[in-house]
Amino acid sequence: MSAVEPIWIARDLPKCSGCRLCEVACSLHHEGRIWPEASRVRVFMRVPGAEFPHLCTQCHDYPCVKSCPVGALSVDKRTSAVIVDRDSCNSCGACIQACPGRVPFLHPGDKKATICDLCGGDPQCVKVCTEGGWNVLRVVEREESHSYKLYARRPDEITMDLVTIIFGEHGERMAR
Amino acid sequence: MRGYAGKFAEVDLSCGEVKETVFGEETLKQYLGGRGLAAKLLWDRLGEIWERVDPLGPENILTIFAGPLTGYYPGSKMCISGKSPLTLGIVGSTVAGEHAVDMRCAGFDGLIIKGRAEKPVYLLVTDDGVEIRDASHVWGKGRVETYRILLREALQLLEGRSPGSREWREPSILHIGPAAEKMSRVTAVQTKWAHGAGYGGYGAVMGSKNLKAVLFKGLGPLPEAWDMGRAREIIWRILRICFRSDSMRRWGTGAAGYDVGSRLSSEPVRNWQDEWHDERSFGVDRFEERVWVKRYWGDFGCPSTCLKLSVVRAGPYKGAVCDNPDYENQAYLGTNLGVFTPEENVYLCSLMEELGFCGIQVGNTLGFAAELYQRGILTKEDLGFELRWGDVKGFERLMKMMAEREGIGDILAEGTYRAALKLGKLKGLDLTRYAVTEKGMGIGAHGIRSKLDYVEAVSYPCSVQGGDHTSPAMRDIRKGDSELTVILHDSGVYCWFNIMKDEALDLIWELIQAVTGWQITADTWYKEMALRILAIQRAALLVGGPDITWKPIKDDDLPARWYEPLPSGPYKGRASDKKELEEDRRRYFEDVGWDERGIPKSSTLKCLGLEAVDKKLRSFLGNQ
Numbered sequence: 111m112s113a114v115e116p117i118w119i120a121r122d123l124p125k126c127s128g129c130r131l132c133e134v135a136c137s138l139h140h141e142g143r144i145w146p147e148a149s150r151v152r153v154f155m156r157v158p159g160a161e162f163p164h165l166c167t168q169c170h171d172y173p174c175v176k177s178c179p180v181g182a183l184s185v186d187k188r189t190s191a192v193i194v195d196r197d198s199c200n201s202c203g204a205c206i207q208a209c210p211g212r213v214p215f216l217h218p219g220d221k222k223a224t225i226c227d228l229c230g231g232d233p234q235c236v237k238v239c240t241e242g243g244w245n246v247l248r249v250v251e252r253e254e255s256h257s258y259k260l261y262a263r264r265p266d267e268i269t270m271d272l273v274t275i276i277f278g279e280h281g282e283r284m285a286r
Numbered sequence: 287m288r289g290y291a292g293k294f295a296e297v298d299l300s301c302g303e304v305k306e307t308v309f310g311e312e313t314l315k316q317y318l319g320g321r322g323l324a325a326k327l328l329w330d331r332l333g334e335i336w337e338r339v340d341p342l343g344p345e346n347i348l349t350i351f352a353g354p355l356t357g358y359y360p361g362s363k364m365c366i367s368g369k370s371p372l373t374l375g376i377v378g379s380t381v382a383g384e385h386a387v388d389m390r391c392a393g394f395d396g397l398i399i400k401g402r403a404e405k406p407v408y409l410l411v412t413d414d415g416v417e418i419r420d421a422s423h424v425w426g427k428g429r430v431e432t433y434r435i436l437l438r439e440a441l442q443l444l445e446g447r448s449p450g451s452r453e454w455r456e457p458s459i460l461h462i463g464p465a466a467e468k469m470s471r472v473t474a475v476q477t478k479w480a481h482g483a484g485y486g487g488y489g490a491v492m493g494s495k496n497l498k499a500v501l502f503k504g505l506g507p508l509p510e511a512w513d514m515g516r517a518r519e520i521i522w523r524i525l526r527i528c529f530r531s532d533s534m535r536r537w538g539t540g541a542a543g544y545d546v547g548s549r550l551s552s553e554p555v556r557n558w559q560d561e562w563h564d565e566r567s568f569g570v571d572r573f574e575e576r577v578w579v580k581r582y583w584g585d586f587g588c589p590s591t592c593l594k595l596s597v598v599r600a601g602p603y604k605g606a607v608c609d610n611p612d613y614e615n616q617a618y619l620g621t622n623l624g625v626f627t628p629e630e631n632v633y634l635c636s637l638m639e640e641l642g643f644c645g646i647q648v649g650n651t652l653g654f655a656a657e658l659y660q661r662g663i664l665t666k667e668d669l670g671f672e673l674r675w676g677d678v679k680g681f682e683r684l685m686k687m688m689a690e691r692e693g694i695g696d697i698l699a700e701g702t703y704r705a706a707l708k709l710g711k712l713k714g715l716d717l718t719r720y721a722v723t724e725k726g727m728g729i730g731a732h733g734i735r736s737k738l739d740y741v742e743a744v745s746y747p748c749s750v751q752g753g754d755h756t757s758p759a760m761r762d763i764r765k766g767d768s769e770l771t772v773i774l775h776d777s778g779v780y781c782w783f784n785i786m787k788d789e790a791l792d793l794i795w796e797l798i799q800a801v802t803g804w805q806i807t808a809d810t811w812y813k814e815m816a817l818r819i820l821a822i823q824r825a826a827l828l829v830g831g832p833d834i835t836w837k838p839i840k841d842d843d844l845p846a847r848w849y850e851p852l853p854s855g856p857y858k859g860r861a862s863d864k865k866e867l868e869e870d871r872r873r874y875f876e877d878v879g880w881d882e883r884g885i886p887k888s889s890t891l892k893c894l895g896l897e898a899v900d901k902k903l904r905s906f907l908g909n910q
Contacts, residue, residue, distance in 0.1 A: 127582035127591040130384070131360075131525070134587055137507070138518055144357055145507035146387065146586075147455075155384075155456050158433070158478035159580060159595045159607075164453075203450035215452035218505035242529055242589060244582060265453060276579050277597050280605045284430060 114231035128161030132235035177208030289354035300401030319353030320365030321378025322777035337831030351396035353779035361781035375827030377486030385458035392504025463642015470699035472647035484644025512803030528589035557653035562855025606636035617731035618649025624675025650728025730755020750823035
């Protein structure tokens with residue numbers, strides 16, 4: 111097996127159907143159960159029709175890792191994913207606050223910080239999205255860049271942009 | 287017990303009391319959930335006094351049930367039931383969305399809602415239980431505002447309760463519109479902006495209980511499966527079967543718009559006076575190019591994503607938003623009203639959803655009113671304006687009058703059949719001949735005169751859900767789209783668009799076993815379980831009341847309209863044949879263990895363990 115290269119999940123948000131099979135695949139992989147609220151990729155739907163998958167973008171400067179007071183977060187050198195040491199995590203939520211997209215969350219089971227780990231290089235969410243033909247999520251080669259951080263935005267902000275694409279000028283009225 | 291959260295929340299809105307109800311394993315095994323369990327519960331609680339229960343009174347019970355396969359079978363739905371204000375029987379009405387999964391993740395398999403709140407309320411269902419909250423501020427509001435206001439409120443509340451733990455995802459919302467608040471019988475229980483549980487008229491039941499909405503947010507996993515490894519494998523097999531359903535995925539049921547009208551000649555045109563049209567603008571391509579802004583739209587776990595999102599971006603109907611429209615809404619708020627342009631059709635759908643109507647029911651009633659106008663039975667004086675085929679402004683006005691119960695809208699808000707009775711009395715005419723309904727319910731948009739569509743002569747007259755095209759009786763009771771099979775899907779509860787291929791249906795028994803551990807085979811289902819649920823639903827329908835009682839045989843007939851020959855098109859001259867219906871009906875009744883009048887036989891009921899149903903039927907129908 112060849113060594114895993116650093117990867118990134120590119121996304122085409124307006125194409126998201128809102129089917130949430132990415133959540134089903136993610137939770138089956140990580141939890142062995144269907145558990146939407148424990149899924150590392152989470153589909154937001156502030157406005158019906160403007161659904162989109164929300165997941166860690168692996169910012170170049172990893173503010174979440176820096177914010178952790180107990181050093182529970184680290185970066186996987188092979189994949190570039192943020193790895194959580196669940197034994198060290200003290201559930202303080204600093205990583206959630208530090209993240210420009212508020213992507214991490216406290217796991218509803220053990221209350222530990224939970225972040226996409228890129229499934230070790232073979233993301234299950236991408237698999238199902240591609241196999242289903244929606245192609246919203248795609249694995250791309252990751253290069254050194256500041257621009258990844260641009261994708262780490264809060265769900266409300268993303269929604270505002272999406273509703274304009276989808277509903278035109280009426281969109282913002284629906285999302286306010 | 288696996289596959290179930292294990293408890294149901296029972297809410298009495300009259301006194302604000304919430305308690306938990308548990309069903310024994312044997313009951314769950316016999317009735318699964320959703321439609322089956324709702325029938326069982328409703329009959330147990332209200333069966334003895336069924337004829338006196340007012341569907342819009344506090345004594346009615348509204349059930350909001352998931353099933354053991356909800357969330358497991360790809361494509362989740364919720365089944366809503368109660369005594370139906372339209373049929374006066376029990377209708378299992380399903381609606382897709384995330385709500386059922388959110389509810390199960392919060393630890394509930396369903397809600398049982400009784401009584402009537404003094405003031406408008408909504409329910410918030412979370413892992414902590416069910417809260418009854420004030421809804422005065424959203425009473426009277428349409429879908430967009432209701433969704434927006436309640437969503438923000440709930441998100442703030444959840445964030446306040448556990449600050450900093452997560453970016454909260456939306457609770458799922460079931461809600462009703464202004465027309466349902468005024469208890470119009472042709473209303474739906476809605477979700478998002480463009481989905482509804484329409485058949486049955488349960489929007490009006492929520493309205494009668496002063497219940498504006500139910501919000502669900504659960505943080506837990508789906509209830510544990512008996513064999514998750516096996517379940518996972520079957521889920522993937524089903525997903526891959528569905529991924530191949532290309533036509534359904536690409537165009538949804540809207541693809542049928544032109545096809546059913548022109549090729550199968552079974553689409554309602556001008557209140558079913560015709561079932562044929564050659565209007566090419568109703569081809570799916572025009573919708574796709576002109577109004578679709580989203581080509582694949584689906585709900586939780588759905589591999590088909592057959593919904594499409596439509597927005598009118600310019601012109602007089604700018605800003606109108608709805609889904610697809612699906613085939614039913616293209617038909618009932620399009621061809622049935624003589625409306626043949628996508629933008630006008632989307633506008634009427636958008637308005638229908640904003641006001642909280644069911645597209646099929648309100649379209650059926652509007653078409654009925656327009657035919658009465660065409661025939662000079664309803665006049666400009668009756669309506670206050672003219673109502674011509676294709677006149678969108680006229681239909682818009684009438685729909686708003688129905689929502690407000692203003693003028694003649696008050697009578698029409700009762701639905702086509704009841705309006706036909708009332709207006710008939712006023713005019714001294716038999717108007718039921720223009721009402722294309724079955725047991726008080728507007729019939730789905732699939733005619734039978736050309737004999738080319740999937741429904742058969744017995745489909746509507748023998749369905750225990752009235753004119754429900756998603757639950758048609760079939761000569762072959764084991765057929766994939768027969769009512770007995772649909773009862774399985776509606777009790778399961780999942781979307782039957784994802785199980786239309788036989789290979790998917792074959793997997794269902796294995797998935798039931800993997801999730802619940804119970805061995806239910808096709809034989810146990812068709813020979814016992816489905817017949818039990820069917821018999822209860824039939825009994826409730828036959829007892830009916832309090833305003834209408836259906837007469838066996840006489841009311842198990844096709845609408846008068848369908849005995850009139852098709853006036854145009856390639857199948858001009860074809861009509862329904864009474865002899866054929868009688869023969870098919872006789873055979874159907876025999877196959878499901880009912881007597882020649884369609885009354886479940888004592889021997890059948892006793893075999894199924896339904897002695898109480900038997901007793902009631904004998905005493906109620908004995909003298910008729």
